[in-house]
Structures are given as structure tokens and as C-alpha cells.
Amino acid sequence: VLFAGGIHDERSAAMAVAAAAPLAERGARIGVLMGTAYLFTEEAVAAGAVTPRFQRAALECADTVLLHTAPGHATRCADTPYARTFEETRQRLARGGTEPREMWEELERLNLGRLRIASKGLRRGESAELEAVDEERQYADGLFMLGQAATLRGGTTTVAALHGQVTEGATRLLERRAAELAAADAGERACGPAADPLDVAIVGMACAYPGAPDLAAFWAQVLAGRDAVTEVPAERWDPALYYDTDPARAGERTPSRWGGFLDPVPFDALAHGIPPSSLAGIEPVQLLALEISARALRDAGYGKQREFDRSRTSVVFGAEAGTELAGAYGLRALHPAYLGELPPALDEQLPRLTEDSFPGILANVIAGRVANRLDLGGANCTVDAACASSLAALDLACRQLRDGDSDMVLCGGADVHNGINDYLLFASVRALSPGGRCRPFDSAADGIALGEGVGALVLKRLADAERDGDRVYAVIKAVGASSDGRSLGLTAPRPEGQRRALERAYARAGVSPSEVGLVEAHGTGTVVGDSTELGVLSAVFTEAGAGVGSCALGSVKSQLGHTKCAAGLAGLIKAARAVHTGVRPPTLHIDRPNPAWQAETSPFAFDTEARPWAVPVERRIAGVSAFGFGGTNYHAVLAGYAGAQEPEQGREDxxxxxxxxxxxxxxxxxxxMARLAARLEENDAAGRPWALRDLAAEACAGGS
Incomplete structure (x- = not known):
């Protein structure tokens, strides 16, 4: 068996040895073929195999190209003037409609004798005799045939030295590498898992959360410290029927009539290839996930004008089943069994099953519809880890990239579970705040306010993002996950489980918690939840040597309510924008901090207003937590990208x-001015699709 192609030094020969080892064990005779490597030997010139000019061209070679004459016929050579002449000729013939066989023959004739010009400095003259050409003509007209390995060598050698590299040198390299791996393995067993950062780039983001219909509005709302929690809209459910502060009725009634609710999100069904007649049978969360995913792709620069490999693009969403539409179908189906035939008024009001209904209520179709409508051929799935769902989706998305199964992943979290059934369920476990406010880490915290929303990220391997010139918001270094194991209940937090998720995340990221400047906590505002999380965070960060007050701690739930399956991604988007812009955002409703926090010793501080994050971008490191019922814990570590261009300002509008x-x-x-006034009225009527800055630019550009 002969191995050929790219073998020119210790490392390339060692790769061939490793590949050949199983064959050698079975008695196969192994050899290697080298060509390009010999062009760099002194003997190649001394023996007249090539001229000094050919060897200099090999030494100067920074890239190679393929000259295609016919299907299956290509020649690799240095990128020289002749190579460019060949390609121009090929394109001219193709544009002119030359028959394929005629074009192949002309290109072969064009190549004829070019290798001799390059290697020997000889060309056949008009008399058919060989004649010498000068070095300038040799370089301009010659075909310098060599392999890509030429770009990896920078000096001449001898045949003996080359043979030593690919034999004894390869053996020494393999022995040295084996010793290094053995030492690393021993160290890992002694010291725990070694750092193995994911280095996944966030290249696109989009979202819709309470009070924020898009990404720019979300970040502006975060920085302004606005609370988007309101009384429940009348079209969602009627407080007169369900609101009651009597604890004895919790589960039958709700002690809260407040929450974070989405404003209407424009959705063009035809633009997404969905018949408007089908919309009534589709749960809105599927349509929201599709719209926000499409926006995230556009934000990443992968709209209709930029091609990418859709067949290797996956979709992973965090969400849960049990929608209001499914409940309405269930009521129609079960009513006859319990109460007889439907009254005419109820029969008219409840939705009827159509061919769109079954897929329209399935949780897995949240991701499936995105993949279908955006024509994405990678994996698609919806994962449910309760309130940790979107970080569970992030974990799976990063694994798709890390394992090489996908080149791009749309990762999202979606939750519109703000119906009365959801309020009653949370009321039954005494989780809702009677005051209607999420007050994470405040001593007066008394429960959560429910919220809803959708967020999506576009993820790529960092190296791929750099290669493709993508804008990078932040780099995901690691995601740590754990379960609480056996505990007193399925809904109570357990410190040991949360700690495991944190320790795994920072160990894999190769980052000490003492380096972290921002933690976006799970921070729901429940008494037990806040004190448990604050205690675990304080212990982990203090043990790592974090300075007093060195890290900002907050929770976006103080502004949106608890968006459940979409909560982890809300926190991640907030942290990514903070890392990208160099602004540490505020957290709300902390009048008297939780007693578990001590100002004199805690590594955490609570920012009540936005502050500059005045460190180099690569040192802006943030942690994001999300925990779910059932004892599931996730913590993500992200960092700034050193190659990112600093935004001119911290917010877009x-x-x-x-x-x-x-x-x-x-x-x-x-x-x-009158034209502007009319445009402002038009903008208000349309839901303000045009940013104020764009209207100002239009006014400034307009003349008389």
C-alpha cells in the first residue's frame, strides 16, 4: 500500500504512519510517494531536475490553484501569471458557448509544454528546436506544477535530511506525542477534567419579549430599567372570574393578576409560505418561533441575498407542550363525555379540528416548522427542560457544532404559556407573587410574575465565523448541566445540583469564576429559590478568589417576569449584548437585598442603573443560569470576542x-416639517416600524 499526497515532514509522515498502523499489523507492506517535497532539495537543482527559478517559485508559493481542463482532469500548480491566464481563457470559452470537447482540447493545447518552461526554462521555438527563455518569461509562461504542501515549507533541504524527517523524525514525533497524552491523561485523572472550551460564536440574535417587539427594543428596555409587567389583558383571561387572594383557593383561583405579555407581533403568512386559512389551526408559538428565527438569520447576515449550506443548518428550540389551542380542542372532545352535547354557543366558539390542527399544536413542530419553512436540512427538535429549556437547547445546539454534525444552528426558546391554566398551576405550588412583581434577590421577594416571549440565536463555530467574516456578539465557552438527584421534592431547588452545573461549566470553559464580571441569574424572586441560588453562587465565586463586589448580579425577570421556557435565552441575549457593547445592565426592584447577601464579603454587587464595563472585550466574561422543575440545572459561560469591532454606542436607538x-x-x-408630521402619523398607525433615527436621517437628507 502506498500513501501519497501532502507527505513532506515529520507531522504529515506521522499521520500516514497512524493511518497505516492497522494495515501494517496485518502484514501489509507500506510505502510513501513524495513529489513536492523533493522540489525543495538542493539535489533537485544540482541534478538539473528543476531550475533555480522553479525552486524559488516553490519557496515563494503562498497558495495553489487547480487548472481544470476536462471533467476529472485537473492540475494543481502555483498561483502564477500563467494560472490566471488559463482561468481567464477557460471563462472566455465558457461564456462564448464553446462546445465542451472543443474547449477541453483547446485548454489541453494551452497547457502543452508549460511544465517544461517552468521546470527547465526551455520552450519549443518556431523551428521545433528547444530554446532557452529568460527567468522573467519562465515565470510568466510556465506551469509550476506542485502540491499544496509547498505552502507549508519555507526553506531548502537535502534529500538525506528530508528522508530523516519522514522516518526518524516522524517516529520521534509520535513517541513525544504519546508521552504528552499519557501525562495529560494522568493529570486529568489527578486534577479533574481539563479545560475544553466550546468556542461557539453567537453571530445573530432576535427576540420578542414583553414590552420589546424586537432585539433593539429589548436591549433599550433592559438598559433603561423599564418594568414590562402589567395587569393581565382582558383578551387573555378575566380576573373577575379567576383572581382571588385567598390562599385557601390557590389552584382554583390565582392570587396574581399581573404578568409580562407580548404585544402583537406582525406576521406575514404568505411570505412564509403559509396559507392564511391555516392560521386558525396553528398554535401562535409556532408562528412566533418562525418569525423570530427568520429575523435572527437576517441579523446574522444570512437573509435571502447570502447563500449558506442549509442542508447543514439545524434547529433546536426549548419549549413545552400543552397549549391553549390544544386545551380548546380537548374541551370540544371531552365535553360530550362529561356534560353531553355541546351547547350551540360553545360549539360555535370552540375551534374545530382540521388537517392543520394536529401539527399545529405539537411542541416538536415548533422547531419542525422553522426547519420546514426556512428549508433547513440539519437536525430539528424541541427540548423540554421546564424553565431551563432554552439553555438545554443551547447545550444541544453547541454539541451539534462541536461534533461536526452541523455548520450552523438556529437555537431558540419559546413560551406563550400565560393562559389561566398556567396561572392556576403556578398558584397551586404557591409560586406566584401576590404583589405581581418579580423582585429577585430582594428581601421582600414573594414569588414570580409570569411572562412570555421568544428568542433565537444563530450559532457557528468561532473559527467558521472568523473565516466567513461574520459579526460576533459573544463566544459561548461552555455549558454545564446537572440534575439534583434524589431530594425532598421535584420543585424545590437543591444547592448540590446547582453547584455541579456551575463547576462543570467553568472547568470546561477554562475560566475561573473570579474572572467573571456579570452573572445573569435564574433569579425568580421566590424566597427559597433566591436564597439557595445566592448561597451557591457566593460559595463558588468566593472559593475561586473573586474580590468583594467584583461581579454584577441580576436577573432580567425583574423586567419581564418569568418567561419560563424562554427565560434562559432572555438572560443569554441580555448577557451577550452586555459583553458586546461593554455596558453592564441594571437589575430592578432591589430595595433591601436578600439576607443571604452581605455587602462586606459578597463577591456580588447589584447595579441599579446601567454602567460601563470598562475592561478589554476579551475579558468581559458572563455566566447565565437557568433551572427547571424536576431538578434540572444549566449554566452557560460566554466571553467577548477579541476581534469584535466596538459599537459606537451602547444601544441602537x-x-x-x-x-x-x-x-x-x-x-x-x-x-x-409637514411631511415629517405625516410620516410620524403613518409610523404610529403601523406600530412604529421605522426607527426614530431613520426618520431623522430622512428629514436631514430631504431638500426643498
């Missing part, structure tokens, strides 16, 4: 803009 008007006279300027 400002609450005020300067409007400038110009005209030949006062009347012309007045007409410009």
Missing part, C-alpha cells in the same frame, strides 16, 4: 433624535 430641515425659504422648510 435613542429616546430623542435631532431633526434638521432645510429649504430655499421658510415656507419650504415648513413643507418638510
Amino acid at each position: 435613542w429616546p430623542a433624535e435631532l431633526f434638521c430641515f432645510r429649504g430655499e425659504d421658510r415656507r419650504a422648510a415648513g413643507r418638510a
Whole structure:
């Protein structure tokens, strides 16, 4: 068996040895073929195999190209003037409609004698005799045939030295590498798992959360410290029927009539290839996930104008089943068994099953519809880890990239479970705040306010993102996961489980908690949950040597409510924007911190307003937690990207803009103002799709 192609030094020969080992054990005789490597030997020039100019071309070679003459016929050579002439000729013939066979013959004739010019400096003259050419003509007209290995060598050698490299040198390299691996394995057994960062780039983001219909509005809301929790809208459920503060009725009634609710999100069904007549049979969470996923791809620069390998793009969403639409179908199906035939009024009100209904309520179709409508051919699945679902989706998405199964992943979290059934379920476990506010890490915290939302990320391997010139918001270094194991109950947090998730995340990231400047906590505002999480975080960070008050601690739930399956991603998007912009966002409703926090000793501080994160971007490191019922714990570690261009400002839109008007006279300027007033009315009527800055730019650009 002969191995050929790229063998030129110790490492390449060692790779061939490793590949050949199973064959050698079975008695096969192994050999190698080398070509390009010999071009760098002194003997190649001394013996006249090639001229000095050919060897210099090999030494100067920074890249190679393939010259295609016919299907299956290609020649690899240095990227020289002749190589470019060949390609221009090939394209000209193709554009001119030359028959394939005629084109192949002409390209072969063009190549004829070019290798002799390059290697010997000889060409056949008009008299058919060989004649010498000068080095300038040799380089311009010659075909310098060599392999890609030429780009990896930078100096000449001898045949003896080359043979030593690929024999004894390869053996020494393998022995040295085996010793290093053995030492590393011994160290790992002694010291625990070695750092193995994921290095997954976040190249696109999109979201819709309470009070924030898009990514820019979400970040602006976070920085402004606005609380989006409101009283329940009348169209969702009726507080007069279900609101009651009597603890004895918890589960039959709800002690809270507040929450974070999504504003209407525009959705163009036809643009997504969905017949409008089908919408009534599709759970809105599927449509929201599709819309936000499409936005995330556009944010990453992969809209309709930029091609990418859709067959290797996966979709992973965190979500749960049990939608309001499914409940309505269930009521229609079960009513006759319990109460007889449906009354006409109820029969008219409840939805009827159609061919769209079954897929329209399935949780797995949240991801499936995204993959279907966006024509993505990688894996697609929906994962349910309760309130940790979106970080569980992140974990699976990163594994898809790490294992090489996907080149891009759309990772999302979606939750619109803010119906009355959800309120009653949370009320039954005494989790809701009677005051209607999430107050994470405040001594007056008394429970959660429910929220809803959808978020999506576009993820790529960092090396691929760098290669493709993608904008990188942040780099995911690791995701740590754990279970609580056996404990007193399925809904109570357990410190040991949370600690395991944190320790695994930071060990894999190769990051000490003492380096972290921001923690976006699970932080639900429940008494037991907050004190448990704060105690675990404080212990882990203090043991790592974190300085007093060195890390900002907060929770976006203080502004949105608990968005459940979408909560982890809300925190991750907040942390990624903080890392990217260099702004540490505030956390709300902390008047008197939880007693588990001590200002004199705690590694954490609570920022009540946005502050500069004045460290180099690569040192902006954040941790994000999400925990779910059933004892599931996730913690993600992300860091700034050193190659990122610093944003000019911390937010994309400002609450005020300067409007400038110009005209030949006062009347012309007045007409410009009138046009702006009409445009503002149009913008308000359409839900403000145009940013204030764009309207200001339009006004400034307009003349009389």
C-alpha cells in the first residue's frame, strides 16, 4: 500500500504512519510517494531536475490553484501569471458557448509544454528546436506544477535530511506525542477534567419579549430599567372570574393578576409560505418561533441575498407542550363525555379540528416548522427542560457544532404559556407573587410574575465565523448541566445540583469564576429559590478568589417576569449584548437585598442603573443560569470576542433624535416639517416600524 499526497515532514509522515498502523499489523507492506517535497532539495537543482527559478517559485508559493481542463482532469500548480491566464481563457470559452470537447482540447493545447518552461526554462521555438527563455518569461509562461504542501515549507533541504524527517523524525514525533497524552491523561485523572472550551460564536440574535417587539427594543428596555409587567389583558383571561387572594383557593383561583405579555407581533403568512386559512389551526408559538428565527438569520447576515449550506443548518428550540389551542380542542372532545352535547354557543366558539390542527399544536413542530419553512436540512427538535429549556437547547445546539454534525444552528426558546391554566398551576405550588412583581434577590421577594416571549440565536463555530467574516456578539465557552438527584421534592431547588452545573461549566470553559464580571441569574424572586441560588453562587465565586463586589448580579425577570421556557435565552441575549457593547445592565426592584447577601464579603454587587464595563472585550466574561422543575440545572459561560469591532454606542436607538430641515425659504422648510408630521402619523398607525433615527436621517437628507 502506498500513501501519497501532502507527505513532506515529520507531522504529515506521522499521520500516514497512524493511518497505516492497522494495515501494517496485518502484514501489509507500506510505502510513501513524495513529489513536492523533493522540489525543495538542493539535489533537485544540482541534478538539473528543476531550475533555480522553479525552486524559488516553490519557496515563494503562498497558495495553489487547480487548472481544470476536462471533467476529472485537473492540475494543481502555483498561483502564477500563467494560472490566471488559463482561468481567464477557460471563462472566455465558457461564456462564448464553446462546445465542451472543443474547449477541453483547446485548454489541453494551452497547457502543452508549460511544465517544461517552468521546470527547465526551455520552450519549443518556431523551428521545433528547444530554446532557452529568460527567468522573467519562465515565470510568466510556465506551469509550476506542485502540491499544496509547498505552502507549508519555507526553506531548502537535502534529500538525506528530508528522508530523516519522514522516518526518524516522524517516529520521534509520535513517541513525544504519546508521552504528552499519557501525562495529560494522568493529570486529568489527578486534577479533574481539563479545560475544553466550546468556542461557539453567537453571530445573530432576535427576540420578542414583553414590552420589546424586537432585539433593539429589548436591549433599550433592559438598559433603561423599564418594568414590562402589567395587569393581565382582558383578551387573555378575566380576573373577575379567576383572581382571588385567598390562599385557601390557590389552584382554583390565582392570587396574581399581573404578568409580562407580548404585544402583537406582525406576521406575514404568505411570505412564509403559509396559507392564511391555516392560521386558525396553528398554535401562535409556532408562528412566533418562525418569525423570530427568520429575523435572527437576517441579523446574522444570512437573509435571502447570502447563500449558506442549509442542508447543514439545524434547529433546536426549548419549549413545552400543552397549549391553549390544544386545551380548546380537548374541551370540544371531552365535553360530550362529561356534560353531553355541546351547547350551540360553545360549539360555535370552540375551534374545530382540521388537517392543520394536529401539527399545529405539537411542541416538536415548533422547531419542525422553522426547519420546514426556512428549508433547513440539519437536525430539528424541541427540548423540554421546564424553565431551563432554552439553555438545554443551547447545550444541544453547541454539541451539534462541536461534533461536526452541523455548520450552523438556529437555537431558540419559546413560551406563550400565560393562559389561566398556567396561572392556576403556578398558584397551586404557591409560586406566584401576590404583589405581581418579580423582585429577585430582594428581601421582600414573594414569588414570580409570569411572562412570555421568544428568542433565537444563530450559532457557528468561532473559527467558521472568523473565516466567513461574520459579526460576533459573544463566544459561548461552555455549558454545564446537572440534575439534583434524589431530594425532598421535584420543585424545590437543591444547592448540590446547582453547584455541579456551575463547576462543570467553568472547568470546561477554562475560566475561573473570579474572572467573571456579570452573572445573569435564574433569579425568580421566590424566597427559597433566591436564597439557595445566592448561597451557591457566593460559595463558588468566593472559593475561586473573586474580590468583594467584583461581579454584577441580576436577573432580567425583574423586567419581564418569568418567561419560563424562554427565560434562559432572555438572560443569554441580555448577557451577550452586555459583553458586546461593554455596558453592564441594571437589575430592578432591589430595595433591601436578600439576607443571604452581605455587602462586606459578597463577591456580588447589584447595579441599579446601567454602567460601563470598562475592561478589554476579551475579558468581559458572563455566566447565565437557568433551572427547571424536576431538578434540572444549566449554566452557560460566554466571553467577548477579541476581534469584535466596538459599537459606537451602547444601544441602537435613542429616546430623542435631532431633526434638521432645510429649504430655499421658510415656507419650504415648513413643507418638510409637514411631511415629517405625516410620516410620524403613518409610523404610529403601523406600530412604529421605522426607527426614530431613520426618520431623522430622512428629514436631514430631504431638500426643498
